[in-house]
Amino acid sequence: MRFASLLVRSALLIIACVGAPAPASAEPVVVRDDLGRTHAFAAPPERLVSISPALTEALFALGLDDAVVGVSDFCDFPAAARAKPKVGGVTPNIEVIVGLRPDLVLGTGGIGMREFAARMDRLGIPALGFEPNSIDAVFERILRLGEITGRRERAQKLVERLRNRLDTVTGRRPPGLPPRVLYLVDEDPYITVGAGSFLYDVLIKAGAQPFDGGTTAYPRIGMEAIVGFDPEVMFFADDTPDGGERRLPAWRRWNAISAVRSGRLYAIPRGLVNRPGPRIVDAVEMIASKLHVSHDLSVPGHPPFP
Template structure:
């Protein structure tokens, strides 16, 4: 028995140790994980959805208040939002790693507590593909890019559903109250381009610029896309009754659950493309 135990010990010593996981995040910070994390806190909905899409929803132990998909994450502790993140609650969850947005205000505090933090913030199609690869590496998922292939196929299918009459329609997409728009450089703008639509917001204004109302009037979009909250009183804005989209009723108002899908650069981008494509199809003939 003693010889067998000794042989097993020698065999264990001879086996190579599991390779550490080396990650460089979007802030340029390097993080080393001894093994794939089993307890994860996510502070960005798109990252939460990516973890779940890669089959690791069961490893999540806490999420931000806006993470609501898939439904199972609603049962997890909510650790606040970008302005009121509960650092003490996060620490009490004993995470192996915390996934945060680049814009998170608690990254340094979390690191000061000795927590492993990875900052990732997808803002474009290329970013989404890259972030999928990084999270796949963190989770030790061998083919994370299968999710990207599914997204690409879905977006292409959505583009194929847009009739010729809808292609070239110039769109104003209002992403938030205060006239914040989706610019050409945003992932939403990239989706519009894939669908063959135009965008009244030029690339030089950035991904999500705040727009003067008169700018929209002068640009005279043929279609307006907006969330249900932003749609209230839209037609009564000064001068907006002259906009072609308003005059012809070409305004797509997205429900809150649709707004979540549209605003998250992650696994559901193909669904977002389908929602935009449906809008273009419906408004092309009006």
């Protein structure tokens, strides 16, 4: 009798297991990039190639070091990125990329990326392009990367920390009119930043009144416009610490410019400031420290920017 009861219970258990509905599979993650392209990911990609230094930094910040199988020649941060296989510079090497067998390639959102993504399509390799034009857009792209790669929670925590640091800087800016600031990303010809660039937002958040270059992301300007704007502080994209001091003698003939008279010409590392990635708040902090030298804009518990 006991044996029969055991058989009945076992049979019922088997029937229950067989008849139980299978757990619902996770919905695919559908992503629309800044090229207007849409891709659905049924599972997080496991082999990533990044041809954007900013996106490479974001992938490493999300703990995806091992998933990154290739990067561009310009991807030099963090240090571990330099050891990754290189896939070319301005023009990515398609053959090398295909040989790395990626299941996702990430790049910027420019015209060249559109053509590159179309070539990847023909090879059956998903490619996405991201081109944020503000700090909020940078944060949103990091969250989107977290969704794609299965690192949603880590991305949310990262963005939360970045927002807190940004709020600290903006909350400690001194009262009064912000100083007039000109940031030259290039000097032959002179090219600055406009409202269509994330760098314009970086300057605003740091407490600057940037040169009004209109909606063009990177407008060319002449010396007449620079003198007319009369910047009180000037920044130059330059990876050498004394870049501002070295430029001062050449600018002395433009002594009508307030920044030249006061010697407030500063070099800022292009590898830090010109990348819309997770170090963008470091850029805001660095610029703010130069603009508001008499105010403590440091963030408690956060190490200095690189």
